[in-house]
Amino acid sequence: ALLAPTSGGQGAGREGAGQAATLEAGGGGGGGGRGVVTTYCPANNEPIASVRQASLEDYEETVKKAKEAWKVWADIPAPKRGEIVRQIGDALRQKIKVLGSLVSLEMGKIFVEGVGEVQEYVDVCDYAVGLSRMIGGPILPSERPGHALIEQWNPVGLVGIITAFNFPVAVYGWNSAIAMICGNACLWKGAPTTSLISVAVTKIIAKVLEDNRVPGAVCSLVCGGADIGTAMARDERMDLLSFTGSTKVGKQVALMVQERFGRSLLELGGNNAIIVFEDADLNLVIPSALFAAVGTAGQRCTTARRLFLQESIHDEVVAKLAKAYAQVRIGDPWDSDTLYGPLHTKEAVKMFLDAVEQAKQQGGSVVCGGKVINRPGNYVEPTIVTGLPHNAPIVHTETFAPILYVLKFKEEEEVFAWNNEVKQGLSSSIFTKDLGRIFRWLGPKGSDCGIVNVNIPTSGAEIGGAFGGEKHTGGGRESGSDSWKLYMRRSTCTINYSKNLPLAQGIKFQ
């Protein structure tokens, strides 16, 4: 259902923001009308909810309401907008466990990771509160007497946010908290398979906005699939379109947005490597590689997919890692004992099997895993493949599943080049104690990724830094550092406060 979260009704001074959500919890098909999507629990493939999807008319109406709501929001001083974002963070804190469980139930990640991504939203709210009092522009020296040159930042207007199934809460949080304090309205489209989470998060935000007598449509939601996504990409009223998803779809989005000279912020695929040199602390390496490759069942964009081991330690690390893999506790994601849950969909299981098959055909040997687990739901074995060449086609392919390709290398120069030879450029890490090597890794001939780590794995970024990557990862940056600039437009302003007529470059025009 379309859920632009102020549905009129009680309370003076509120805007009706279109229809309320049609949500039939408990499955059962419901409604029977157009575009009802049933979401399933990945741990057993039982239906959870049926959520009516927005039509293009619903979309149209929502965009209009969001644009109207922006007029109110943009007039509120930034620190006051920050105060409202602080309240959103608090409302999320109060519901962190139930929301985390819902993520577990509908997305399939383990409970602590579900809570963890709500925590990231809470953290970025805190960050945004501070930022709401700090956004500034420089005052630059003018070459003309009696003139001031200042930089002013204004909100872009309406920010479209399209998120993926794998982080159904955190990615919306990174975008919306920053976009909001900058003075933008937001229009969110989550993944259809995590519709219930999008509805729950939007309802929490709506209550905070309405309690502050701000139109709920400042944070609007449209549930829908590719038709709505395409409408957003083509829509000139979408002043910024933030898209998280595959490189393939991201490229289509980028072209549609560029075609209208719009702005996009892209967070696309990754093919992240961990490089382990022989001087590394192996006690650090094994748990790090395990967490980065197996965490979230290999469905993070920052999941480690390639593990480069220096020749002399290759066999030892593979043996230790295989042993660690065998001890991973597999189970229901909401069970506190579980470390490893299901893949999100049945299609993902097929992609996993297909990738394992291709890896074998291209010369790899499966050291552990490789099969579907015989239990209800979309469970596959966490998998290690060795023996492939660094440039095998499957090694250069991002498969959203827990498959780790372990590769052997001889020396630094070759392995830095191999890190960079894939199309994607999201995350990367080395394990070493060599100070010179660490700085070469960070420098111009080191990693070409947006995230460059040392002695920690590829996944688990903090909200305070800018998150994103280069090349086919799309070049966008979200969350911390100066990512806020992408949600604003810059004006260079020259103000003449003088009483006489010196033109620039000393031109006389009389």
Ligand SMILES: *[C@@H]1O[C@H](CO)[C@@H](O)[C@H](O)[C@H]1NC(C)=O
């Ligand atoms: C600045 O304003 C003064 C006073 O109105 C005017 O004489 C002068 O031409 C202006 N300077 C420029 C560069 O236009």
